[in-house]
Amino acid sequence: MSMATATIQPVERENYLNKHYGVGSWLFTTDHKRIALLYLISITFFFFIGGLFALLIRLELLTPAGDLVQADTYNKLFTMHGQVMVFFFLIPSIPAVLGNFLVPMMIGAKDLAFPRINLLSWYLYIIAGLMMVHCMLTGGVDTGWTFYTPFSTAFSNTKVIEAGLAIFVSGFSSILTGLNFVVTIHRMRAPGMTWSRLPLFIWAHYATSIIQILGTPVIAITLVLVVAERALHLGIFDPKLGGDPLLFQHLFWFYSHPAVYIMILPSMGVVTEIIACFSRKRIFGYSFVAFSSIAIAVFGFLVWAHHMFVAGISVYAALVFSILSYAVAVPSAVKVFNWTATLYKGSIHYDAPMLYAFGFVGLFTMGGLTGLFLAALGIDVHVTDTYFVIAHFHYIMVGGALMGYLGGMHFWWPKISGRLYPEGWARLAALIVFLGFNLTFFPQFILGYLGMPRRYFQYPQEFQVLNVLSTAGATVLGVGYLLPMVYFLWSMRYGKPAPDNPWNAAGLEWMTSSPPTTFNFETEPVVTWEAYNYDELDRAPKEEVKVAG
């Protein structure tokens, strides 16, 4: 990858990056692609803050004694790690960056339905982010990202209200993005782009948007109630004021369980695109994969109390939520089987995005299967609130969602930036992330079954060996995350210019130039082919299906 010999820079075609210059052209843009980049920069900032907290947590847990930081500091670290990673990184990650960039292009539209609302949602995110940063800098919050009452409303003496309001505001950003996607997907598909021709990435984002629109208001209301009880002593959750602490948990998880699907569904969409491209095949069972996304979104709303099996709910309620949790596992399993079947008789390439997709399937499978343990009532009693749960949801949210996000970034980076990244480094990073991830989180399953509770600042001696392994893994994982950051930045200056369709991939986004022009397509595309027409692409390459660019 020697770029030093590159001679004269070719004159760049006009595209969305070079059409306008200056800070104003970015801060007042309504171009979905530029807004996607604004989000990319913002969420990357929060990812590294959240990652720094994670690093400090893992360092503290290197020894059984609480010796690196104070107990209160530790409690703030895991609280803010959770809040930052969930609300300021994972939830916006794929939808707001890749979804923003790709949804209009994939369906053949010039922009989202409401470009100004799209910009507004970024500003809301930034306002929320600044509130969060202010909260962190002026003392932080120690309630756990779950804000359980009455601890959060009557006992914590940290900045609960500020953190709650920051998340409240970020919720509106999420709702507006979801709303924009739903309207765009319904109203702005190019002629011929029927529902059954939509890339499965779009189906996944459609399902995600439904959850964002219907679920997020509930967390917003819940946080307002927390603030009201804390500030005005309205008795809602605190039994001393006549409230019910379990009511909080019901409301919180009514959003926060579906929120897991906000994080994982888009990632599933990304992985579906990657697997189709690098197997050179139509996705096996297109309609089953599409409807499994919708099924996950719908069933996802009916399983919240599986977080509460030992919280004091009735045995019969627990039975209902357990059986519904198994129901939501079926569509997830269906997806895994369909991805696997897609590989059958494919023509499989091992480019970096595909390595991330393989990693995703492996880690998501393990995360999903350990979910079966937690949904089993008898086992949940023992492992809930232990490291088993921590390991499980990191397999889903980091092993799954983040792996998919990185895979997507590698897949579409040539389109986004117009540059190629060094493939060798990218493959190495994928491998490091996969190994580092497993070393970090697999020992935590064992720790959990042994009984190490979560959110422990100090722990009994016998848990140390596994904690040391986990911390060692976290440092490897950290390197794996820094690498792409480095070579993506490097590629922007030194990377080879990307062709319009470097992977010879199907989909309208690959038929425009790299990077695309401001309005994506010079002429409105007319779709006459089915999704994933790798058949046609591989038999009659390039020109014939070119639309614009």
Next chain:
Amino acid sequence: MFDNFPLWPARASTAAGNVDALFIFLLIVSGMMTLLIFVAIMYFAARYRHRRGVLAEQIEGSTPLELTWSVIPFFVFMVIFAWGAVVYFKSRTPPRDSTEVYVVAKQWMWKLEHAEGQREINELHVPVGRDVKLIMTSQDVIHSFFVPAFRMKQDVLPGRYTVAWFRAIKPGTYHLFCAEYCGTQHSGMIGSIVVMEPAQFEAWMSGGTSGPLSATGEKIFAELGCATCHRSDTQGRGPNLQGVFGKPVQLADGRTVTADENYIRESILDPGAKIVNGFKPVMPTFQGLVSEEQLNALVAYVKSVSQPVATPMKTAATADQNNDKGSGSQVQ
């Protein structure tokens, strides 16, 4: 007594074996599923890797296959569900004649009181082979009573009782953890469960106490003047409490509730919430006048004047004798 690098937790209660059996079943099932998927992916990835000139074979999908891999997992899931439900149901249903221990959690300490009156902090002594029911409440935030060796966990809430039970099967000292995050010293809110042989336990129990919990409750009952209305005949302004506990109670609004620990607790703290049919809502609240410990004693007293009676914390050897004596013997 703890090894430095254990891979499996101690199995010290009757529930532990049940949970472990299901866990091992799940390990096998999910291990097989993982293997199936990993082997398939690796085999396909190697067998169908890109070769120049060889095109992928397009396959639309297969409804029979989709149904197969939806329905088979679904039935496997239902087996897991049913098994898990059985284990859970057992762990949530304390046997009738369990001995009772009252637990009050607070930031960051466990206070435990045996029915006989022995009090302990961050430590609970129990004999092997007895069913022990924990009646738990919190003075402040939510805590969770977690004993990994017993595979037992139950959140402890302010403002109500939650219940858990176990039967220890192996003498030893086991961790007691708080599993629900409760503030600064959450990870310091730990203690131990000391499981003893019956004879040793008997010796430990013979240490001095201020009398059984129900007797303390009786004293408080008298001091607070409860007996003026709750008389042991039918003439009182309040319901006669003899024999009430564990029985259905007809309310003025037509509902019927069971008089359990939470009902007694609520009737003391919020007497207007459930008025017994035929009585007027004249009782004042005792919210703020009685501590959690006093409440526990009152509940223990109300139980002690009812049938069937809770067996006091005696070892298996003396338990039968005790039952024969009936309820009267508890109140001294």
